[in-house]
Amino acid sequence: MNDSKNMILAVVLSALVLLGWTWASNKYFPPATPPSTKVEYGKQVALPQPVPQPPKTLQTRAQVLSASPRVQIRTSSLIGSINLKGAQIDDLLLVRQKQTIGRASMPVRLMSPLGAPGAYVAEFGWTAQGTAAPDLNTVWTADSSDLTPGHPVTLSTQMPDGVRYQLKIAVDDGYLFTVRQSALNASGKPIVLRAVGLVSRATKSTDPTTWTNHVGPISVFNDAANYKVDYKTLDEENQRSFNNVNGWLGFTDKYWLTALAPSGGAMSADFRRSPSGGYQGDYALAPQTVAPGQTVTTQARLFAGAKEKAYLDRYEDAGISKLSKSIDWGWFEFFMRPIFKLLLFLFHLTGNFGFAIIGLTLIVRTILFPVAQKQFASMAAMRKVQPKLKAIQARFKDDKARQQQEILKLYQAEKINPAAGCLPIVLQIPVFYALYKVLLVSVEMRHQPFILWIKDLSAPDPLTPLNLFGLLNFNPPTALHIGILPILVGFTQWLSMKLNPQPMDPAQAQVFAIMPWVLIFVFAPFAAGLQLYWITNNVLTLLQQWWLYRKFGLHLADTHPVHS
Incomplete structure (x- = not known):
């Protein structure tokens, strides 16, 4: 599986975790009068009565x-x-x-x-x-x-x-x-x-x-x-x-x-x-x-x-039992607390939560670097067998079932796992969600500035080119309030995907081509700190790809699509 597919998987899984869905059922039964005593x-015995509310x-x-x-x-x-x-x-x-x-x-x-x-x-x-x-x-x-x-x-x-x-x-x-x-x-x-x-x-x-x-x-x-x-x-x-x-x-x-x-x-x-x-x-x-x-x-x-x-x-x-439960950490509390402690440590070290988020991203990418190397090695092997894949597609272009069988045989013969590239993305999703929750619920992140125009990392990027960065007396609707950071998310994602081998299916290639720009709208309402994390992650991915391209002796020409 190439990196483009990995990113789509990451976006889909992250959306499922972050956005979820809500439901409600309204009840229309008349409320009961609260009792004044109970056994x-x-x-x-008498109960303490509610404090009279203000007139x-x-x-x-x-x-x-x-x-x-x-x-x-x-x-x-x-x-x-x-x-x-x-x-x-x-x-x-x-x-x-x-x-x-x-x-x-x-x-x-x-x-x-x-x-x-x-x-x-x-x-x-x-x-x-x-x-x-x-x-x-x-x-x-x-x-x-x-x-x-x-x-x-x-x-x-x-x-x-x-x-x-x-x-x-x-x-x-x-x-x-x-x-x-x-x-x-x-x-x-x-x-x-x-x-x-x-x-x-x-x-x-x-x-x-x-x-x-x-x-x-x-x-x-x-x-x-x-x-x-x-x-x-x-x-x-x-x-x-x-x-x-x-x-x-x-x-x-x-x-x-x-x-x-x-x-x-x-x-x-x-x-x-x-x-x-x-x-x-x-x-x-x-x-x-x-x-x-x-x-x-x-x-x-x-x-x-x-x-x-x-x-x-x-x-x-x-002695106040579990008072920290007043912070709604959610189901993944066991993972979020360490991430939060690490963020606080980096904040005290740097004095800026924005740099702490960048530091967190560096640490995560460093830990996952050996996995990423294996991912890239698998991707390199995929590129080397692309001529053979093209030959199989041409030979069995009218028999898709046979075509898939032959491709699987080729993968087995070359000892290639096309799904190996998914692991780094899957391992980053808990970190991404933990950071999302930390930005959402922790008062320590409230009103924390980064640099330049980012004055609150827990709020969306306030600066948007749609009103010429505030020069026009016009505030775009929420759905169109797209800040600079979400635009950088989409742009760095586009650069990263350009370095990946393109899908062989033209229709799939078109979907992947617009995905970076869809991310702009997906990330627009998120906290600026989360946007900063994703941008940093994309930049590190680009640097890592460039270094590994050189290490494996690959060139950008190797990323061209293989058509059937």
């Missing part, structure tokens, strides 16, 4: 933030505040992540208070029997006005019957909050308390869920990741419950994550959709009876930030 631990008439974020007392959050990764009315973590900006690649771009906002656009909050508290528990209207007292790494803040409040509640909140230099919940029963009678936590958002993520990347509710319970519950699930069912589980739950966007990870034994957990259209994930630990004068304490952690693998791995080591 658990042998008795009927239809919204205020500006600044108005909401100034309406209640707050504790300021300041770290190298986060800035924001905690609302002392309701004790909610409801104001978080990701300092090191910008909304766009513009220099004046604002940091990404992850959490926003109730009553403002895009409300997104986290809360820790209790449900209680025999006493009152703090609610959204409770105003807490803080022992400090600032929360910084190494300097936790303690929030306190007391109920009329004497029960005193405390939340000691600590934050690290990354994205992890540790919340120590305690309640002192000074009421003079036994009470039953249950530690709860929730994360609630008023709207769905603006990032779409695709077959390659899960967005929405996410959890790891009993060491098993659950990607099956999504926004559509909650729209149809209103609630999905999990009983007697350990682990964490929350909401994931393409690059951001909020996750609740309680300690202290099994919990019941729920994802739910509120009547006003918001979405919530919550948990409740087992009820505890607290005698007069006793204190009960539990601890939970909240991850709220970017899904940077270094931090996810750090928090896994600290």
Whole structure:
């Protein structure tokens, strides 16, 4: 099989892996009303209710933030505040992540208070029997006005019957909050308390869920990741419950994550959709009876930030099981993680992810070079027997079956394997797909520049000759927005195929002739980093072909087609 056929095979297989297909079936059953209680631990217990979503008439974020007392959050990764009315973590900006690649771009906002656009909050508290528990209207007292790494803040409040509640909140230099919940029963009678936590958002993520990347509710319970519950699930069912589980739950966007990870034994957990259209994930630990004068304490952690693998791995080591599963690596996780680690290593070595991708391509081609040599040797042998192939075609031009039999006999006699050239392409497909996924889901690749006009390797090439590279005030439709890098993909592919022996079938030769230009449109919507990988691979293929031509004493004339 010649290199042209190999490339077609590569394109077809890559398209099957990368593009796939989607399907959906709509359900029209009326949603059930979520229950307010359920049987658990042998008795009927109250569930933590969804946080009320913001009213239809919204205020500006600044108005909401100034309406209640707050504790300021300041770290190298986060800035924001905690609302002392309701004790909610409801104001978080990701300092090191910008909304766009513009220099004046604002940091990404992850959490926003109730009553403002895009409300997104986290809360820790209790449900209680025999006493009152703090609610959204409770105003807490803080022992400090600032929360910084190494300097936790303690929030306190007391109920009329004497029960005193405390939340000691600590934050690290990354994205992890540790919340120590305690309640002192000074009421003079036994009470039953249950530690709860929730994360609630008023709207769905603006990032779409695709077959390659899960967005929405996410959890790891009993060491098993659950990607099956999504926004559509909650729209149809209103609630999905999990009983007697350990682990964490929350909401994931393409690059951001909020996750609740309680300690202290099994919990019941729920994802739910509120009547006003918001979405919530919550948990409740087992009820505890607290005698007069006793204190009960539990601890939970909240991850709220970017899904940077270094931090996810750090928090896994600290006991949050499989937090890195919040990155949807897919079926080929075992292969993608090493590719990603290698890319990160090359990035730290070069300081540029574009050069890291080029380095990755060089490493892959170096590893596959012995295989490529065998491929080329097989191709050279094919060229040497082309006169014999031509003679067989002429002799049996009216008997195609006999012609194929004689060709197979010739291959066997000359010890030629026409399919030997497929292996290098097949071995590169996992690397190609792994790079595709890394560019798609890893926040480390987000907004990473290369050189010149390539300011974001995770986005398609923005420069197109169709509007004279931006000189014309015209933005081509998405289907026609063909950047310079996709054009270089097609051009280098065309050069590479010109050095290969042309197909003997004229119709097949015509298909192969247009294939490089078809690749321009195929690659146009892909990330610039993926286009860079393919261009580098093509250039290395051209250099390798030129060197091997010289080594085997072949000339370009040997690539001319053999006609029957």
